[in-house]
Amino acid sequence: MHDIFVLYNRPKDPEAFDRHYISTHVPLVRELPLLQDFTWGKVAADAPDAHYLVARLSYASKADADNSLASVAGRASVQDLENFAQAGAMVLNVPRERQE
Template sequence: MHCLTVIYPHPDDPEAFKSYYEEKHLPLAARLPGLKRYHYAYPDAVGGGDVFCIFQAYFEDGASMGAAMESGVGGEVAQDVANYSPKGAQIFHFPIEV
């Protein structure tokens, strides 16, 4: 299993972020080819930090994740980020260790 993690900074308008993200962006991301499952949260930071939202998507392996990111839907997902998070996002990916 391979995990894609996206971390978003605090937006200027949290309610606008949540509305767009949940109503438009997540349904788009759910169409990523090879996506096994995903979840997201608006966490409370422990010890500070500039994290408003975390998204995690799971794929069979790194190759599947890469193919999803390079797909047409992956391009749409990447381009859509500026519509709700003009401050951008940090993206990480890693194999799940058990």
């Protein structure tokens, strides 16, 4: 398994960010091919210097993640970041480790 975590910095206008993220960006992400799971949530408000929102995209493999992001839907979702994530975002590629 392979996860991509997207850590969004705190926006200047949280309401506008939320509106665009929920109505536009989430539907784009849900169109990604090979995506096995997509979850997201806001960081606790009592941590004002922390990231604002964290998203996790899960794939069977890194190759699937790479192919997904290289697709038409993947390129559209990445291009959409400039429409709402002006404060920036950090993307982490994390292969899952198995403990047996």
